[in-house]
Amino acid sequence: MTSTLQEGTLVGCGNPLLDISAVVPLDFLQKYSMNEDDAILAEDRHMPIYGELVEGFQAEFLAGGSVQNSLRIAQWILRQPRVAVFFGCVGEDRYAGILKEKAQAAGLDVHYQVKKDVPTGTCAVLITGTHRSLCANLAAANNFTIDHLEEPSNKALVDNAQYYYISGFFLTVNPPSIMQVAATAHAKQRPFLMNLSAPFISQFYMTPLLAALPYVDIIFGNEAEAQAFAEAQQWPSGDLREIGKRLVAMEKKNPTRPRIAILTQGCDPVLLIQQDSVQEFPVTKLAVHEIVDTNGAGDAFVGGFLSQFVQGKSLDVCIRCGNYAAGHIIKNPGCTYSGEPEFV
Ligand code: 26A
Numbered sequence: 001m002t003s004t005l006q007e008g009t010l011v012g013c014g015n016p017l018l019d020i021s022a023v024v025p026l027d028f029l030q031k032y033s034m035n036e037d038d039a040i041l042a043e044d045r046h047m048p049i050y051g052e053l054v055e056g057f058q059a060e061f062l063a064g065g066s067v068q069n070s071l072r073i074a075q076w077i078l079r080q081p082r083v084a085v086f087f088g089c090v091g092e093d094r095y096a097g098i099l100k101e102k103a104q105a106a107g108l109d110v111h112y113q114v115k116k117d118v119p120t121g122t123c124a125v126l127i128t129g130t131h132r133s134l135c136a137n138l139a140a141a142n143n144f145t146i147d148h149l150e151e152p153s154n155k156a157l158v159d160n161a162q163y164y165y166i167s168g169f170f171l172t173v174n175p176p177s178i179m180q181v182a183a184t185a186h187a188k189q190r191p192f193l194m195n196l197s198a199p200f201i202s203q204f205y206m207t208p209l210l211a212a213l214p215y216v217d218i219i220f221g222n223e224a225e226a227q228a229f230a231e232a233q234q235w236p237s238g239d240l241r242e243i244g245k246r247l248v249a250m251e252k253k254n255p256t257r258p259r260i261a262i263l264t265q266g267c268d269p270v271l272l273i274q275q276d277s278v279q280e281f282p283v284t285k286l287a288v289h290e291i292v293d294t295n296g297a298g299d300a301f302v303g304g305f306l307s308q309f310v311q312g313k314s315l316d317v318c319i320r321c322g323n324y325a326a327g328h329i330i331k332n333p334g335c336t337y338s339g340e341p342e343f344v
Pocket of ligand 1: 018019039040041063065066067134135170172296298335
């Protein structure tokens with residue numbers, strides 16, 4: 001990176017979660033009625049998972065939370081600290097300390113809302129081969145409130161940012177904050193980027209998702225998430241390209257900047273959909289022995305993308321960097337990196 005970016009160029013909001021990750025047999029998933037590659041919210045019946053992973057499966061603790069992952073990865077690639085700012089809610093405990101330390105080590109400027117007496121959120125990551133199944137216990141993360149964004153110093157950070165990124169996951173927590181950030185981005189004509197995050201978001205949170213979508217300049221998602229969106233909309237076709245074209249054609253507040261959809265599909269090519277055009281970007285397929293786990297691959301893709309997008313690079317470069325970052329973190333545990341970034 002040669003150019004210098006303004007501090008706080010990119011602002012994100014999300015759920016700061018500590019990942020508790022372990023390799024488990026398939027019957028462990030079955031025991032909790034989970035499928036490979038799920039991403040769900042924990043219910044009461046899932047609560048024993050976290051303890052079981054620690055006691056029976058030598059679980060690793062890793063910094064997680066989808067948006068925070070993406071911003072950490074963007075920071076790693078940018079090499080210039082504090083370009084990205086993250087808001088989310090944590091408890092006042094050891095897990096919050098780990099998250100903050102990992103975020104700051106990457107150069108991310110975190111401004112957590114702290115909720116005393118509620119534990120920091122965790123996410124069980126159940127690894128089965130090249131699949132990962134996620135079960136999030138949001139805990140403190142679920143207590144984020146809009147007044148955190150209205151504190152003068154935080155409001156200044158939101159007002160001064162040039163780019164905004166929020167996950168679909170955050171729709172489960174605080175849609176008013178999403179709408180406020182979206183409205184700020186719109187008023188200042190700055191890009192607002194969002195992620196479909198998980199099939200359950202389209203299945204159960206379509207109303208707030210549809211409220212935010214008109215503000216979204218770039219929407220990210222994987223094939224399962226795009227399909228879930230299409231099904232919830234009762235669109236006839238299951239073809240990913242058609243889904244992408246329909247997504248970009250949906251109502252938009254600022255029609256002078258047409259929406260872009262970027263759909264990933266594992267090791268199959270990434271689709272870039274702009275109006276009627278669909279472009280493909282190949283993904284380098286890793287050998288099975290190179291794969292540590294796929295947890296955070298989608299977040300790292302977005303992180304790599306954002307690291308270039310905030311520098312004004314072409315979509316082509318942004319997507320290539322997304323693919324680079326995803327490939328790198330798949331070779332590492334969870335959404336973590338090793339060494340210096342090698343994207344040129
Ligand atoms: C609201 N939910 C379910 C979630 C998440 C989540 N981040 C925010 N909200 N469920 C899983 N994650 C995070 O996704 C990353 C992998 O993409 C996990 O913490 C994991 O690091």
